Amino acid sequence: MRHLILSDIHANLTALDASLEAAKRRWEKVVCLGDVVGYGPDPNEVIDKIRALDAVTIRGNHDKAGSGLEDADDFNPVARSVALWTREQLSPGNREWLVNLPVGPVAVDGFTIVHGASRDEDEYVFAPAQALDSLLEASTPVTFFGHTHLQGGFTLRDDKVEVLHFKPNDETHFANFAIEAGTTYLLNPGSIGQPRDGDTRAAFAIADLENNAVEFWRVKYDIETVQKRMGHAGLPEPLILRLSFGR
Numbered sequence: 741m742r743h744l745i746l747s748d749i750h751a752n753l754t755a756l757d758a759s760l761e762a763a764k765r766r767w768e769k770v771v772c773l774g775d776v777v778g779y780g781p782d783p784n785e786v787i788d789k790i791r792a793l794d795a796v797t798i799r800g801n802h803d804k805a806g807s808g809l810e811d812a813d814d815f816n817p818v819a820r821s822v823a824l825w826t827r828e829q830l831s832p833g834n835r836e837w838l839v840n841l842p843v844g845p846v847a848v849d850g851f852t853i854v855h856g857a858s859r860d861e862d863e864y865v866f867a868p869a870q871a872l873d874s875l876l877e878a879s880t881p882v883t884f885f886g887h888t889h890l891q892g893g894f895t896l897r898d899d900k901v902e903v904l905h906f907k908p909n910d911e912t913h914f915a916n917f918a919i920e921a922g923t924t925y926l927l928n929p930g931s932i933g934q935p936r937d938g939d940t941r942a943a944f945a946i947a948d949l950e951n952n953a954v955e956f957w958r959v960k961y962d963i964e965t966v967q968k969r970m971g972h973a974g975l976p977e978p979l980i981l982r983l984s985f986g987r
């Protein structure tokens with residue numbers, strides 16, 4: 741079965757729509773690694789779409805803060821103000837849906853999904869030393885994670901951790917990656933709604949693990965339209981600007 745792997749959508753409907761359009765008919769099931777809301781202008785619209793897709797979804801830190809499940813005290817002032825704005829926007833049904841999202845790790849069809857690290861959904865996995873625990877304790881050869889908004893990941897083979905980077909070009913839209921036996925993988929599809937690896941394009945992955953293949957995608961979307969909606973909603977200027985830089 742082919743899975744569309746989405747993460748860190750962050751209430752960016754335009755980026756989500758562009759990604760779904762590009763990935764059309766290439767997948768059979770959707771999974772979402774959390775942070776459906778936070779930062780972006782379309783929390784209800786994005787939740788409605790994820791619910792309509794029947795995506796297997798786990799929660800992220802922004803889903804906890806945006807739904808009021810946790811206060812946003814550990815967020816920076818900019819992120820906190822959007823968490824509070826998101827709470828005001830959410831319909832009661834969508835708030836309820838966010839509150840009830842399961843905590844990763846969750847097993848899906850032979851692979852695992854987590855938001856941050858396997859032991860702690862809020863922990864960032866940026867470097868090999870941070871990836872090691874999740875790789876050693878993985879119950880499946882492939883784990884997908886999010887939270888860092890960086891497309892790439894880590895492999896563990898013969899006691900050695902290696903870092904993966906992908907650079908999908910604009911013509912093909914995706915980079916092919918082959919899964920090998922005897923290796924453990926921690927793979928990040930990147931962020932749909934707020935990429936932070938210097939590439940402004942929306943990021944996601946399509947996994948066909950029965951055929952040991954993962955595609956890492958990048959898709960352009962209309963950033964200006966999203967920035968205008970953020971401006972109208974009164975969201976903080978730094979969040980509007982960073983979409984232009986992918987940082």
Ligand code: ZN
Nearest residue numbers: 748775800887
């Ligand atoms: Zn995020």
